[in-house]
Amino acid sequence: MNSSPLRVSVVVPAHNEEDAIETTVSCFMNQSYPVDHVVVVNDCSTDKTAEILEDLLDKFSPRLIVLTNHVPLLKAGAVNCGLTVLNRRLTDIVVVADADSQFDENLVKEAVSSFEKTPDLGGVCSIAGVLDLEPASKGTSPLRRFERWILWRLQHLEYADFDAERTQTHDQVLVLHGFCTAYRLRLLRGLGGLSPNHLIEDYEVTLRIKELGAKTIFNPEMKAYTKVPDSMKNLVRQRLRWMRGGVDVLMEHGYNKFTRGDFLGHALFVTLLLGVILTVGIGLVQGGWKLTFSLSPIPIALAVFGYAISLYKLRYLEHVDIADVLIRVIIVPELIMSILMSGAQLYAYFLAFAHRKQSW
Amino acid sequence: MRYSQVLLPATGGGAVLAGALGLGANAWILGILAIMLLGVIVGFVMLRKGEKDLNYPPRR
Numbered sequence: 270m271n272s273s274p275l276r277v278s279v280v281v282p283a284h285n286e287e288d289a290i291e292t293t294v295s296c297f298m299n300q301s302y303p304v305d306h307v308v309v310v311n312d313c314s315t316d317k318t319a320e321i322l323e324d325l326l327d328k329f330s331p332r333l334i335v336l337t338n339h340v341p342l343l344k345a346g347a348v349n350c351g352l353t354v355l356n357r358r359l360t361d362i363v364v365v366a367d368a369d370s371q372f373d374e375n376l377v378k379e380a381v382s383s384f385e386k387t388p389d390l391g392g393v394c395s396i397a398g399v400l401d402l403e404p405a406s407k408g409t410s411p412l413r414r415f416e417r418w419i420l421w422r423l424q425h426l427e428y429a430d431f432d433a434e435r436t437q438t439h440d441q442v443l444v445l446h447g448f449c450t451a452y453r454l455r456l457l458r459g460l461g462g463l464s465p466n467h468l469i470e471d472y473e474v475t476l477r478i479k480e481l482g483a484k485t486i487f488n489p490e491m492k493a494y495t496k497v498p499d500s501m502k503n504l505v506r507q508r509l510r511w512m513r514g515g516v517d518v519l520m521e522h523g524y525n526k527f528t529r530g531d532f533l534g535h536a537l538f539v540t541l542l543l544g545v546i547l548t549v550g551i552g553l554v555q556g557g558w559k560l561t562f563s564l565s566p567i568p569i570a571l572a573v574f575g576y577a578i579s580l581y582k583l584r585y586l587e588h589v590d591i592a593d594v595l596i597r598v599i600i601v602p603e604l605i606m607s608i609l610m611s612g613a614q615l616y617a618y619f620l621a622f623a624h625r626k627q628s629w
Numbered sequence: 630m631r632y633s634q635v636l637l638p639a640t641g642g643g644a645v646l647a648g649a650l651g652l653g654a655n656a657w658i659l660g661i662l663a664i665m666l667l668g669v670i671v672g673f674v675m676l677r678k679g680e681k682d683l684n685y686p687p688r689r
Contacts, residue, residue: 432686436679437672489685537668540661567659571666578673584686 275361275381277451278306282347283368287317289496293368294325294333302378308334308354309368310347344447345470349462352454360454365463366493367448371400373492380451383488391456391483392475394435394442395449395491397428398587402499417499422596423606424497424504429585435487436585441479442487443531447471449493456483468514476518479527505613512617520621538614576600 279297283290290309297307307329311318322335336350348365355363362384364377376395383393402421405414435442445452447470457463460477463470475485498504515531522528583589583597596602619625680686 433676436683436685437676439679439683487683489683537661537665541665565659567662567666571662571669574666574669574673578669 280351286368296372300377308351312347345463345465370495379490391478392445394445395493398494439487516621
């Protein structure tokens with residue numbers, strides 16, 4: 270076994286990231302574990318990202334490498350471009366990170382510790398933290414302010430639930446999320462990098478890693494925080510991409526032991542939806558519903574357990590605010606969002622099965 | 630599925646409410662709810678095991 274310390278580099282794809290790129294690069298330059306290279310791939314930015322990177326090169330060269338694309342490669346293509354400059358013999362681990370995120374100074378150290386402890390590890394992902402909501406600019410209408418606030422709160426809660434899901438399946442996570450995951454470079458290169466043909470390249474590459482027999486794990490000591498959409502339009506666009514991309518990946522990989530859980534989730538969703546539609550439909554046709562389970566303990570237990578567990582998962586928030594607790598306790602805002610997202614899921618099925626083109 | 634933690638109590642709660650209002654539903658929906666309940670319990674046991682393995686989230 271190789272006893273020399275593992276060598277780490279970072280690849281950051283960037284498209285119009287003038288507000289965040291300096292912080293992101295600095296986060297990786299100031300890690301408690303040495304990072305050999307930070308490769309930023311500037312993918313057709315039209316803002317001041319290029320100028321900021323020029324200034325950063327003066328400060329951090331030769332550890333900082335900047336590549337510039339003049340033809341849009343999108344995220345997967347940009348990451349693959351960054352991987353090509355890393356020397357296979359001199360880099361063991363590559364951290365792929367989003368430019369609009371922030372990272373704890375011990376993130377790389379924790380990633381390395383996971384690879385040291387688990388020899389057959391393919392990838393390890395961080396927690397899915399959410400960056401604080403930026404203050405609204407002057408002149409923002411009260412309605413828009415409310416939209417930003419409620420969407421941030423809902424996603425803050427939702428991302429904590431993602432961490433709970435990853436804790437539940439920590440030794441074989443469903444998705445090594447795209448905003449901060451460390452991969453074994455040799456393995457990622459062997460897979461040909463991330464797939465540029467998928468809307469959610471993170472899920473797709475996670476499946477390919479698992480299918481090779483390598484592990485995909487969650488390390489909650491890797492702390493990373495990302496920006497979340499602050500308008501309904503952007504949120505729906507993001508979720509449609511996730512949902513449609515998820516269906517495409519499942520259809521391509523087919524039913525196997527790694528996709529089984531996700532297939533079951535979709536089957537449950539469709540069954541439940543059909544159940545509701547059929548129950549209402551049959552009830553209407555018959556001229557009224559027949560009471561068959563009013564005294565059954567099953568729905569009562571489901572309601573009580575489900576509610577209790579949703580409250581229990583509040584402990585996954587790093588900083589619990591009274592507003593978070595209230596939103597979770599009254600359930601209504603999250604219920605409205607879940608209904609909207611169920612609609613988005615149905616539309617995603619339509620997009621996938623009709624083979625509609627969808628931009629990234 | 631995203632938001633499953635909300636859908637579960639809401640589905641159960643909705644069923645209870647429907648019962649209370651005298652609306653009711655077909656028995657096979659009960660079967661689905663029973664499977665969901667089993668999923669919730671198994672999921673929670675797995676979550677507690679994961680928390681123990683990872684020592685996460687830290688106690689406040």
